[in-house]
Amino acid sequence: MQAVVWGPRLANLSSCSWRKAFHLRAFSSSTSSDYSNQSRGGLPRFYSHVLPPSKGGVVRVEGDEFWHMTRVLRLSTNDRVELFNGKGSLIEGCIQRVDHAGLDFVALEDPKLVSPQTVQWHVFAAFGGRADWLVEKCTELGASSVTPLLTERSVTISENRMDRLQRVILAATKQCQRLHEMTLHPPMKIAGLFPIVLQSKFSFVAAAEAxxxxxxxxxxxxxxSGLVIIGPEGDFTEKEMNMMVEAGAIAVGLGPHRLRVETATMALMATLMLWSDSQEQSTS
Known part of the structure; x- marks a missing residue:
């Protein structure tokens, strides 16, 4: 989506009508009440990499977000919506004008800046054939970043596929009402992971019989906070596993059954997020 900022100008802000709230079906709990409250907004929310700098400012919304707003949700002039930039900024406004190519969004308030959650889990996974599903669910579960991991037994990730995964992340970010977009890092060879594990306070690597x-x-x-490391379908080699453990990673088991890469990632991420949340609640 493309967005162009215009300078603030007077608008008939009072003409914007409230629409029936769009509620979440599910969302993960947050350790920050401010973040949680802002991420549960009742208005339809859309992405824009540029936001109005202040109340009365206008941005142009085009492309996929314009299509979603006008063709899918049938929003029109004077309907209230929210825009977010994936970096923690959120602003409420309304649709001021619609034409065949896009619409003008006018801000009804100054942007709000919400700090990231304190829980920061970074996923390193040797992607299998269901990478779309993996990054979508990592986004919903609150992972801070995902990095495709290239091991001796894993396949490479094409640039076109990385572009698609980025679009999947954006769609999942909107669906689960995150204000901070999950980062998708370029593929990394496992040799580059060892120094990261060494510097991390907390690293878990999924391993059979651990x-x-x-x-x-x-x-x-x-x-x-810490690292979540998942190997390929054929698992890590003995050398790879030993080097991670020597660097400080903790090998953990995920039950009696052999799991696919994406299933193991979800099982470990869900467990860690619930555990992190319980730790925060017990200390608050």
Whole structure:
């Protein structure tokens, strides 16, 4: 979507009508009440990499977001909506004018800036054939970033596929009402992961026959950020696993069954997010 900022100008702000609230079906809890309150907004929300700088400012909305607003949701002049930029900024306004190529959004307030959640889990996964599903669910579960991991037994990721995954992340960000877009990093060879593990306070790597993840969490220091590492379908080689453990990663098991890459990622991410949330609640 393209957006162009215009300077503030007078608008008949009072003419904007309230629409029936669009409610979330599900969302993950937040450790910050401010973040949680802002991410539960009742108005339809759309992405724009540029927002009006202040109340009365206008931006042009075109492309996919314009199509979604006018063709899918049938929004029109004077309807109220929200725009966010994926960096924590959110602004409420209304549709001022619609033409065949786009619409003008006028801000009804100054932008709000919401700080990121304190929980910061970074996923490194050797993607399989369901990468779209993996990054979509990582977005919904609150992962801060996802990095495709290139191991001895994994496949490479094409540039076209990375572009598609970025679009999947944006769609999931809007659907789950995140204000901070999850970062998709370029593919990384596993050799580049070892120094990151060494510097991280908390790193979990999924491994068959390792101690259960709940047992590892119960015996670990209280941390709400770290790395989540998932190997390819054929698992890590013995050398790769040993180097990660030597760097400080904790090998954890995810139950008695062999899981696909995306299933293992979701199981570990969901467990860590719920655990992190319970830690925050117990200390608040």
């Amino acid at each position: 101690i259960p993840v709940i047992s590892a969490l119960n015996s670990s220091r209280k941390e709400s």
